[in-house]
Amino acid sequence: MDQIINIKDKKGWYSKLLNDTARPMGLTDSHKIWMGVLVAGLAITLFAYFLQLRDGLIVTGLRDYVSWGMYIANFVFFVACSLVGMFISAVLGLAGAKWITPIARLAEIIAVAFAMVAGLVIISDMGRPDRFMYLFFYGRLQSPILWDVTVVTTYVIISLFLYFIPMIPDLAIFSKYKTMNPPLLNKAFKILSLNWIGSSEQQALIKRSVRILLILIVPVALAIHTVTSWLFAATPRIGWDSTIFGPYFVTGAFVAGTAALIIGMFFFRNNYKLKDHITDMHFDKMGKVMVLVSLVYLYFNINEFLVPGYKLKLHDAVHLHALFAGKHALLFWSVQLGGLIIPLVLMIFRRFRKPLPMLILSVLMLVGSWFKRYLIVIPTQEHPHLPIQNVPHEYIFYKPTLIETGVTLASFLLVIVIITMLSKFFPLLPVYEMAHEAGIENPEALAEELAAEEQSKAKNE
Amino acid sequence: MRTMIHHMKYIFVGLGLFLFTGNILAQNEWVVPEDKVGNVAPFEFTDATIKTGEKLYNTNCQSCHGQPGKENYIALNPIPGDLAWPEVQSQTDGELFYKFTEGRGAMPSFKNILSADDRWALVAYLRTYKADYVQPSTEMAKAFSGAAVLLNTVYDAAQHTLKVTANEMGDAGAAGDPAPGLDLALFAKRYFGDLKLDEEKTTGPDGSVTFMIPTDLPGDTAGMLHCFVRVVNNDDYSNVKEEITLTTDQKADDYSLTEKRAMWGTMKKIPIWLLATYLVVVLGVFGTLAYIALMVRKIYLAGKQNDTN
Numbered sequence: 067m068d069q070i071i072n073i074k075d076k077k078g079w080y081s082k083l084l085n086d087t088a089r090p091m092g093l094t095d096s097h098k099i100w101m102g103v104l105v106a107g108l109a110i111t112l113f114a115y116f117l118q119l120r121d122g123l124i125v126t127g128l129r130d131y132v133s134w135g136m137y138i139a140n141f142v143f144f145v146a147c148s149l150v151g152m153f154i155s156a157v158l159g160l161a162g163a164k165w166i167t168p169i170a171r172l173a174e175i176i177a178v179a180f181a182m183v184a185g186l187v188i189i190s191d192m193g194r195p196d197r198f199m200y201l202f203f204y205g206r207l208q209s210p211i212l213w214d215v216t217v218v219t220t221y222v223i224i225s226l227f228l229y230f231i232p233m234i235p236d237l238a239i240f241s242k243y244k245t246m247n248p249p250l251l252n253k254a255f256k257i258l259s260l261n262w263i264g265s266s267e268q269q270a271l272i273k274r275s276v277r278i279l280l281i282l283i284v285p286v287a288l289a290i291h292t293v294t295s296w297l298f299a300a301t302p303r304i305g306w307d308s309t310i311f312g313p314y315f316v317t318g319a320f321v322a323g324t325a326a327l328i329i330g331m332f333f334f335r336n337n338y339k340l341k342d343h344i345t346d347m348h349f350d351k352m353g354k355v356m357v358l359v360s361l362v363y364l365y366f367n368i369n370e371f372l373v374p375g376y377k378l379k380l381h382d383a384v385h386l387h388a389l390f391a392g393k394h395a396l397l398f399w400s401v402q403l404g405g406l407i408i409p410l411v412l413m414i415f416r417r418f419r420k421p422l423p424m425l426i427l428s429v430l431m432l433v434g435s436w437f438k439r440y441l442i443v444i445p446t447q448e449h450p451h452l453p454i455q456n457v458p459h460e461y462i463f464y465k466p467t468l469i470e471t472g473v474t475l476a477s478f479l480l481v482i483v484i485i486t487m488l489s490k491f492f493p494l495l496p497v498y499e500m501a502h503e504a505g506i507e508n509p510e511a512l513a514e515e516l517a518a519e520e521q522s523k524a525k526n527e
Numbered sequence: 528m529r530t531m532i533h534h535m536k537y538i539f540v541g542l543g544l545f546l547f548t549g550n551i552l553a554q555n556e557w558v559v560p561e562d563k564v565g566n567v568a569p570f571e572f573t574d575a576t577i578k579t580g581e582k583l584y585n586t587n588c589q590s591c592h593g594q595p596g597k598e599n600y601i602a603l604n605p606i607p608g609d610l611a612w613p614e615v616q617s618q619t620d621g622e623l624f625y626k627f628t629e630g631r632g633a634m635p636s637f638k639n640i641l642s643a644d645d646r647w648a649l650v651a652y653l654r655t656y657k658a659d660y661v662q663p664s665t666e667m668a669k670a671f672s673g674a675a676v677l678l679n680t681v682y683d684a685a686q687h688t689l690k691v692t693a694n695e696m697g698d699a700g701a702a703g704d705p706a707p708g709l710d711l712a713l714f715a716k717r718y719f720g721d722l723k724l725d726e727e728k729t730t731g732p733d734g735s736v737t738f739m740i741p742t743d744l745p746g747d748t749a750g751m752l753h754c755f756v757r758v759v760n761n762d763d764y765s766n767v768k769e770e771i772t773l774t775t776d777q778k779a780d781d782y783s784l785t786e787k788r789a790m791w792g793t794m795k796k797i798p799i800w801l802l803a804t805y806l807v808v809v810l811g812v813f814g815t816l817a818y819i820a821l822m823v824r825k826i827y828l829a830g831k832q833n834d835t836n
Contacts, residue, residue: 207797207805208790216805220812227819234826260823261830268826275822282815456603456633 080501080509081516083343084243087495090338091240092247097490104486108479114472115190123193125469130454132447132464137191139439140474143322144184144481145218145294146315146435150323151177151225152287156280158355165351167503168343171496172334172489173327174229179484180326181222181290185215187477210296217290224283229488230258231275235498238262239513251491264510291315298442304385305446314366320359321406322435328352328428330485332421334494343495346420353419360410360431367402384449394445397437405434557631559622566621567663570644572651580652583645587637595656603633611656620663623650639712640720642757642768676709677702678756678769687742689713689773691756692735705734709758713738716753727759745777 118125128135154173158166166173189195205212240246241255262268292312299311308314328349335344371389374382389398409427412418418427444464454461466474501509570576584595588610593599595611608615615623627646630636637646654660679692679702691711697703709730714721724744728736738756746752752773788796 204794206792206794207801208792208794213805216809220809223816227816231819231823260827262826263830265829267829271822271826271829275819278815279819282812286812456605458602458604461602 076504076506077512077516079504080506080512083495083497083500084239084513084516086338086340086343087493087497088240088244088246091244091490091493092251094247097486101483101486104479104483108476108483111472111476111479114469115476117469118190118473119195125467127465127467127470129461129464130457131450131462132444134191134443134447135464136440136466136470136474137187139436139443140477141184141187141191142294142315142439142443143436144180144187144477145290146319146322146439147326148177148179148181148184148221148225148323149287149291149316149319150327151181151228152283153320153323153359154327155228156284156287160280160284163351164503165348167499168340168495169327169331169348169352171229171233171494172330173323174225175485175488175494176323176326176330177225178222178229178488179481181218181225182484183477183480185218185222186480187474190473190477210293210300214290214293214297217286217293221283221286221290224279224286228276228279228283231272231279232496232499233492234259234262234272235264235510236493236496238264239497239510240493243513243517262510264508288316291319298446303446303451304381304449305442308370310366310369314363314370317359317363317366318435318438321356321363321431324352324356324359325428325432325435328356328424329432332425332428334489335421338489338494340495343500349421349424350416350419353413353424356428356431357410357413360406360413364406364410367406381449381451385445388445388448389441394441398441401434401437401441405431405438409434557626559618559625563625564619564621566619566624567665568620568624568647568650569665570647571665572654572662576648576651577655578652579645580648580650583641583649584652587641588649591634595653605632607634610653615653616657616660620647620650620654623653638759639714639723676706676758676767678711678758678767680756680769680771682740682771682773684774687740689738689740689754689756689771690735691730691738691769692733693730693758694734705732706730707732707734709734711736711756712759713754713756715744716755721755724754740773740775742775743777744775745779746773746775748779748781750775750778 126135126137151174154166155170159170189198192198201212201215205215207213237255238259241252241259246252246255292315295311295315298306299308301307331344331348331352335341371386375386375390378386388394409431412423412427418424448462448464498509501512506512591601591603591607592610593601593607595609598609600607600609624646626634627637627641627649628643629638641649651662654662677694677696679694681690681692682688683690691713693706693709693711694702695704695706707730710727711730712727713724715724716722724741725738728738730736740752744752752775753770754773755768755770757768785792785796788798790798790801792798
């Protein structure tokens with residue numbers, strides 16, 4: 067297995083890890099400014115949602131033909147990004163990849179944030195959100211919608227468990243290691259660490275519960291994106307009527323989620339100064355992972371377009387023409403080439419798997435992933451099997467409005483707020499797990515020892 | 528010279544455009560034949576008529592024209608328009624009646640769907656949206672009025688024929704002389720409007736016609752086919768209608784698609800296998816999560832125990 071550090075000086079390394087993790091935790095000035103910017107942005111974009119609530123969905127570009135627009139595309143994108151939690155912790159983790167440890171929690175944070183907001187995105191698409199509860203009163207299990215609500219909720223709960231349970235020992239360590247700003251955080255850590263003392267019984271309990279969760283989350287995560295794909299594939303519409311939509315969505319989700327994680331890794335590594343823990347090696351490995359998932363996704367893309375393109379049934383031809391050479395061609399080819407094929411090819415080369423090139427390529431892939439959802443959701447609706455007669459032209463073609471874009475932006479800001487809060491007030495690196503993997507027997511005791519040493523050092527000075 | 532030609536070009540283009548738009552305008556104008564413009568209802572509009580008209584409006588017209596006066600007609604091209612608008616209300620009763628009867632383009636003809644009385648009832652209802660409306664005298668109509676025709680039907684189940692005899696109304700409602708030259712049509716009552724059977728037929732010198740009844744037309748669940756014969760070439764007799772119930776071999780299938788549990792049913796009629804799958808999966812997952820929650824609690828308790836020790 068890859069050894070992250072050459073551990074000659076275990077104590078020194080551990081001390082640095084604790085310090086690096088503790089340093090950005092709690093309130094800082096830069097954090098306040100950042101949150102101020104986010105909250106201001108949220109205030110503006112939520113005003114857009116207020117306008118939509120007041121005047122109804124007429125303020126959006128949604129009409130009789132395209133009734134699922136940017137909101138639903140964004141929902142699919144959010145669900146996709148949230149899959150990274152399962153992918154890193156469960157798929158790679160259960161396969162025995164040890165290098166994922168420092169980034170596993172970040173992956174879980176991204177998953178929780180995107181999955182939580184995905185539910186809100188759906189509400190933003192509702193003309194009468196006050197009737198949201200009707201979904202539970204009158205919903206039908208025969209429809210994929212109710213299954214989608216169920217699996218997304220379940221996924222959020224499991225992801226929160228997977229975020230919280232491995233963090234219990236870390237909370238115990240940091241509650242004693244350093245006085246946070248505000249000190250209330252130490253108290254919160256102490257309560258949340260649930261009397262953690264690192265007894266062998268407790269260790270066994272954590273190990274067991276995490277293992278069960280990691281196994282449980284695999285089918286649930288596959289289900290959330292498969293069911294989301296069924297919202298489309300269970301209709302006979304051109305472009306959606308496909309038997310491979312489930313795996314097509316799931317593999318697409320791995321690409322989007324991995325890209326989101328790489329961007330997060332770059333951001334936190336630089337801003338939280340974690341270069342010694344989230345290393346070039348991690349970017350290199352993530353690059354290889356990305357090449358793998360992108361290749362699988364590319365394979366599904368070829369299937370999805372080649373087969374109907376070869377048969378060219380009448381309605382498929384209209385749809386494919388709009389994508390390949392018609393109205394959506396520019397976006398389609400930009401997404402396929404710039405958002406998938408070119409980054410994929412570049413990532414094959416080692417020199418592009420360094421942090422900065424990885425960031426740029428991942429941004430391309432994430433943006434590409436968003437627009438890919440747009441291309442999956444919208445063009446299909448412009449070609450119904452039974453067109454409405456004598457319908458005004460502006461009812462057929464969809465163009466998102468400013469208000470709609472604002473509301474969509476709000477959902478992104480909300481995701482960033484959640485990620486910021488979770489990464490700021492709780493330890494971002496799983497120090498306990500990392501210490502164990504580095505061969506430190508009792509991380510709790512060593513942390514206390516280190517804290518005492520620092521205190522005495524400070525006193526002497 | 529050159530500029531002259533240039534100008535000429537514009538003139539021609541302009542002229543062309545003018546003619547073209549003129550043509551479109553002409554197409555848009557809905558001309559009612561002169562002899563129909565002055566037609567009036569054969570009866571006086573009463574509250575009951577208006578009520579009947581409202582009901583008919585709601586089932587036949589509202590889906591496109593919306594509620595009168597609210598301009599909530601659906602967005603079609605050309606627009607259906609609101610029937611309370613002045614350009615509608617300024618037309619004569621006869622014009623409105625003609626347009627309901629004939630229809631045009633996307634607007635269907637109601638000749639066979641609604642009887643003349645029904646169409647007049649619609650006029651009566653719509654006129655409630657015209658403040659200064661006074662119904663034109665029904666005198667002229669009354670002169671032609673009346674169920675002056677008697678229809679008589681004889682069904683031959685073996686031959687699948689229906690013989691209809693039209694007689695002028697004699698004294699005290701008795702059948703008088705045969706009424707030749709009347710166009711009769713036979714309709715079967717169906718869910719969505721009436722279904723015309725066979726062709727329209729003109730009564731001969733003996734006042735009778737014979738309709739063929741299709742053998743493959745399902746009746747109701749008891750095999751009964753509810754039909755009626757109506758005079759169609761003369762609006763004044765359009766309320767002359769003879770109803771008849773025929774027996775057929777074809778019983779309607781009374782199996783309802785929403786009766787049993789199905790994928791398209793309501794939640795109460797969900798297929799058992801689907802409900803079971805959902806419950807097993809959800810209970811399984813949430814049961815596991817409850818087990819995890821218990822283990823988290825155990826972590827807490829284990830720490831507490833050690834603390835007190």
